Amino acid sequence: MSERKTRLTVTIDPHLAAYAERLVDAGKAESVSAVVNGALADRAEKDRRITRRWEETVAAATDEDRAKAARMLARIEEHTGR
Protein backbone atom coordinates (compact mmCIF):
# COMPACT_ATOMS: atom_id res chain seq x y z
CA MET A 1 0.00 0.00 0.00
CA SER A 2 1.51 3.30 -1.02
CA GLU A 3 -1.15 5.69 0.23
CA ARG A 4 -0.51 7.93 3.19
CA LYS A 5 -1.12 6.34 6.58
CA THR A 6 -4.08 7.46 8.67
CA ARG A 7 -3.33 8.61 12.18
CA LEU A 8 -5.58 6.82 14.65
CA THR A 9 -5.80 6.84 18.43
CA VAL A 10 -6.71 3.43 19.80
CA THR A 11 -6.85 1.85 23.23
CA ILE A 12 -5.44 -1.66 23.58
CA ASP A 13 -4.86 -4.09 26.41
CA PRO A 14 -1.64 -3.46 28.37
CA HIS A 15 -0.25 -6.95 27.73
CA LEU A 16 -0.76 -6.51 23.98
CA ALA A 17 0.91 -3.10 24.05
CA ALA A 18 3.82 -4.66 25.92
CA TYR A 19 4.01 -7.47 23.36
CA ALA A 20 4.11 -4.99 20.48
CA GLU A 21 6.89 -3.07 22.20
CA ARG A 22 8.85 -6.28 22.76
CA LEU A 23 8.59 -7.07 19.04
CA VAL A 24 9.99 -3.63 18.24
CA ASP A 25 12.78 -3.96 20.85
CA ALA A 26 13.71 -7.37 19.41
CA GLY A 27 13.91 -5.91 15.94
CA LYS A 28 11.00 -8.03 14.67
CA ALA A 29 8.84 -5.02 13.84
CA GLU A 30 9.60 -1.48 12.75
CA SER A 31 7.20 0.14 15.17
CA VAL A 32 4.16 -0.49 17.34
CA SER A 33 2.12 1.05 14.53
CA ALA A 34 3.54 -1.55 12.14
CA VAL A 35 2.51 -4.34 14.53
CA VAL A 36 -1.04 -2.99 14.76
CA ASN A 37 -1.17 -2.42 10.99
CA GLY A 38 -0.01 -5.98 10.38
CA ALA A 39 -2.56 -7.42 12.79
CA LEU A 40 -5.37 -5.54 11.06
CA ALA A 41 -4.14 -6.64 7.65
CA ASP A 42 -4.14 -10.26 8.87
CA ARG A 43 -7.67 -9.85 10.21
CA ALA A 44 -8.87 -8.34 6.92
CA GLU A 45 -7.33 -11.21 4.96
CA LYS A 46 -8.94 -13.76 7.27
CA ASP A 47 -12.34 -12.08 6.87
CA ARG A 48 -11.95 -12.14 3.08
CA ARG A 49 -10.98 -15.82 3.17
CA ILE A 50 -14.01 -16.73 5.31
CA THR A 51 -16.38 -14.74 3.13
CA ARG A 52 -14.89 -16.33 0.00
CA ARG A 53 -15.22 -19.85 1.47
CA TRP A 54 -18.87 -19.24 2.32
CA GLU A 55 -19.72 -17.66 -1.03
CA GLU A 56 -17.92 -20.32 -3.07
CA THR A 57 -19.61 -23.13 -1.16
CA VAL A 58 -23.07 -21.61 -1.56
CA ALA A 59 -22.39 -20.78 -5.22
CA ALA A 60 -21.78 -24.48 -5.87
CA ALA A 61 -25.31 -25.33 -4.67
CA THR A 62 -27.23 -27.72 -6.90
CA ASP A 63 -30.96 -27.90 -7.51
CA GLU A 64 -31.02 -30.69 -4.94
CA ASP A 65 -29.38 -28.39 -2.36
CA ARG A 66 -31.89 -25.66 -3.11
CA ALA A 67 -34.77 -28.13 -2.82
CA LYS A 68 -33.43 -29.30 0.54
CA ALA A 69 -33.22 -25.70 1.79
CA ALA A 70 -36.76 -25.08 0.58
CA ARG A 71 -38.02 -28.17 2.43
CA MET A 72 -36.34 -27.05 5.65
CA LEU A 73 -37.75 -23.56 5.23
CA ALA A 74 -41.19 -25.04 4.69
CA ARG A 75 -40.86 -26.94 7.96
CA ILE A 76 -40.08 -23.72 9.77
CA GLU A 77 -43.00 -21.96 8.12
CA GLU A 78 -45.34 -24.86 8.97
CA HIS A 79 -44.26 -24.47 12.57
CA THR A 80 -44.48 -20.72 12.83
CA GLY A 81 -47.32 -20.13 10.42
CA ARG A 82 -45.24 -17.71 8.32
Place this chain on the structure above:
Amino acid sequence: MSEDSGAALPPYVLDVSVLAEVARGDRGTMLLLAELDSRGRPLILPALAVTGASLDMRDDAAGELLEGVGRLEGAFTAPLRDAEQAVALAAVIAKTGLDPWDAHAAAVADASVCHILTLNGTKWRQHARDLDEPLYFIEIADPDDEDR
Protein backbone atom coordinates in the same frame (compact mmCIF):
# COMPACT_ATOMS: atom_id res chain seq x y z
CA MET B 1 -38.55 -12.40 -0.11
CA SER B 2 -39.24 -10.51 3.05
CA GLU B 3 -40.79 -11.27 6.40
CA ASP B 4 -40.80 -7.58 7.24
CA SER B 5 -43.99 -6.73 9.05
CA GLY B 6 -42.51 -3.88 11.02
CA ALA B 7 -41.82 -5.86 14.17
CA ALA B 8 -38.40 -7.32 14.89
CA LEU B 9 -38.38 -11.06 14.33
CA PRO B 10 -37.42 -13.23 17.30
CA PRO B 11 -34.11 -15.00 16.83
CA TYR B 12 -33.53 -18.67 16.23
CA VAL B 13 -30.87 -20.51 18.22
CA LEU B 14 -28.79 -22.88 16.09
CA ASP B 15 -27.96 -26.14 17.81
CA VAL B 16 -24.92 -28.33 17.25
CA SER B 17 -26.73 -30.53 14.70
CA VAL B 18 -27.35 -27.55 12.40
CA LEU B 19 -23.89 -26.11 12.92
CA ALA B 20 -22.28 -29.50 12.27
CA GLU B 21 -24.00 -29.59 8.88
CA VAL B 22 -22.49 -26.20 8.08
CA ALA B 23 -19.08 -27.46 9.20
CA ARG B 24 -19.49 -30.36 6.78
CA GLY B 25 -20.26 -27.89 4.00
CA ASP B 26 -23.89 -28.92 3.60
CA ARG B 27 -25.06 -26.42 1.04
CA GLY B 28 -28.76 -26.95 1.72
CA THR B 29 -28.32 -25.95 5.35
CA MET B 30 -26.13 -23.01 4.38
CA LEU B 31 -28.72 -21.82 1.85
CA LEU B 32 -31.41 -22.06 4.52
CA LEU B 33 -29.41 -19.95 6.97
CA ALA B 34 -28.58 -17.40 4.27
CA GLU B 35 -32.27 -17.21 3.35
CA LEU B 36 -33.34 -16.70 6.97
CA ASP B 37 -30.68 -14.02 7.31
CA SER B 38 -31.85 -12.25 4.15
CA ARG B 39 -35.37 -12.21 5.63
CA GLY B 40 -34.09 -10.39 8.69
CA ARG B 41 -34.26 -13.34 11.05
CA PRO B 42 -31.56 -13.04 13.73
CA LEU B 43 -29.55 -16.22 14.26
CA ILE B 44 -27.83 -16.98 17.56
CA LEU B 45 -24.80 -19.26 17.64
CA PRO B 46 -24.18 -20.49 21.18
CA ALA B 47 -20.39 -20.48 21.48
CA LEU B 48 -20.27 -24.00 22.90
CA ALA B 49 -22.51 -25.30 20.10
CA VAL B 50 -19.92 -23.96 17.68
CA THR B 51 -17.30 -25.84 19.69
CA GLY B 52 -19.30 -29.06 19.47
CA ALA B 53 -19.77 -28.66 15.72
CA SER B 54 -16.09 -27.94 15.29
CA LEU B 55 -15.19 -31.12 17.18
CA ASP B 56 -17.33 -32.98 14.70
CA MET B 57 -15.31 -31.75 11.72
CA ARG B 58 -11.71 -30.79 12.37
CA ASP B 59 -10.22 -28.92 9.43
CA ASP B 60 -9.62 -25.34 8.30
CA ALA B 61 -12.49 -25.34 5.82
CA ALA B 62 -14.97 -26.41 8.48
CA GLY B 63 -13.69 -23.73 10.82
CA GLU B 64 -14.04 -21.08 8.15
CA LEU B 65 -17.58 -22.18 7.32
CA LEU B 66 -18.54 -22.00 10.99
CA GLU B 67 -17.01 -18.55 11.26
CA GLY B 68 -18.87 -17.66 8.08
CA VAL B 69 -22.23 -18.29 9.76
CA GLY B 70 -21.24 -15.83 12.44
CA ARG B 71 -20.54 -13.24 9.77
CA LEU B 72 -24.08 -13.32 8.34
CA GLU B 73 -25.61 -9.91 8.88
CA GLY B 74 -28.05 -10.86 11.61
CA ALA B 75 -26.03 -13.62 13.23
CA PHE B 76 -24.26 -13.29 16.51
CA THR B 77 -22.37 -15.59 18.80
CA ALA B 78 -23.64 -15.97 22.35
CA PRO B 79 -20.61 -16.31 24.60
CA LEU B 80 -20.30 -17.52 28.13
CA ARG B 81 -19.98 -13.94 29.31
CA ASP B 82 -18.96 -14.33 32.93
CA ALA B 83 -18.82 -16.63 35.93
CA GLU B 84 -22.54 -16.19 36.56
CA GLN B 85 -23.40 -17.52 33.11
CA ALA B 86 -20.87 -20.32 33.47
CA VAL B 87 -22.47 -21.42 36.74
CA ALA B 88 -25.95 -21.13 35.20
CA LEU B 89 -24.80 -23.37 32.36
CA ALA B 90 -23.61 -25.96 34.87
CA ALA B 91 -27.09 -25.90 36.41
CA VAL B 92 -28.64 -26.59 32.98
CA ILE B 93 -26.21 -29.47 32.40
CA ALA B 94 -27.04 -30.92 35.82
CA LYS B 95 -30.79 -30.62 35.26
CA THR B 96 -30.90 -31.96 31.72
CA GLY B 97 -27.91 -34.26 31.36
CA LEU B 98 -27.21 -32.64 28.01
CA ASP B 99 -23.72 -32.23 26.59
CA PRO B 100 -22.25 -28.78 27.28
CA TRP B 101 -22.84 -27.67 23.65
CA ASP B 102 -26.51 -28.66 23.73
CA ALA B 103 -26.91 -27.30 27.24
CA HIS B 104 -25.55 -23.96 26.07
CA ALA B 105 -28.12 -23.89 23.26
CA ALA B 106 -30.80 -24.75 25.82
CA ALA B 107 -29.60 -22.03 28.20
CA VAL B 108 -29.56 -19.40 25.47
CA ALA B 109 -33.01 -20.41 24.17
CA ASP B 110 -34.37 -20.48 27.72
CA ALA B 111 -32.99 -17.04 28.53
CA SER B 112 -34.13 -15.42 25.30
CA VAL B 113 -37.41 -17.36 25.00
CA CYS B 114 -36.87 -18.30 21.39
CA HIS B 115 -36.89 -21.43 19.27
CA ILE B 116 -33.98 -23.78 18.73
CA LEU B 117 -33.47 -24.89 15.12
CA THR B 118 -32.40 -28.52 15.05
CA LEU B 119 -31.97 -31.57 12.87
CA ASN B 120 -32.38 -33.80 15.90
CA GLY B 121 -35.91 -33.41 17.19
CA THR B 122 -35.73 -36.58 19.25
CA LYS B 123 -33.13 -35.10 21.55
CA TRP B 124 -35.05 -31.90 22.18
CA ARG B 125 -38.35 -33.75 22.64
CA GLN B 126 -36.63 -35.70 25.43
CA HIS B 127 -35.37 -32.57 27.14
CA ALA B 128 -38.01 -29.97 26.31
CA ARG B 129 -39.49 -30.07 29.81
CA ASP B 130 -36.33 -30.51 31.85
CA LEU B 131 -36.07 -26.83 32.76
CA ASP B 132 -38.54 -24.67 34.69
CA GLU B 133 -39.92 -23.28 31.43
CA PRO B 134 -40.41 -25.48 28.36
CA LEU B 135 -37.88 -25.35 25.56
CA TYR B 136 -39.26 -24.61 22.11
CA PHE B 137 -37.64 -26.10 19.06
CA ILE B 138 -38.26 -26.51 15.33
CA GLU B 139 -37.11 -29.68 13.68
CA ILE B 140 -35.95 -28.90 10.17
CA ALA B 141 -34.73 -32.34 9.08
CA ASP B 142 -36.44 -34.21 6.28
CA PRO B 143 -38.50 -37.02 7.80
CA ASP B 144 -36.20 -39.62 6.21
CA ASP B 145 -33.10 -37.77 7.36
CA GLU B 146 -33.89 -37.32 11.05
CA ASP B 147 -32.31 -38.26 14.33
CA ARG B 148 -28.69 -38.33 13.32
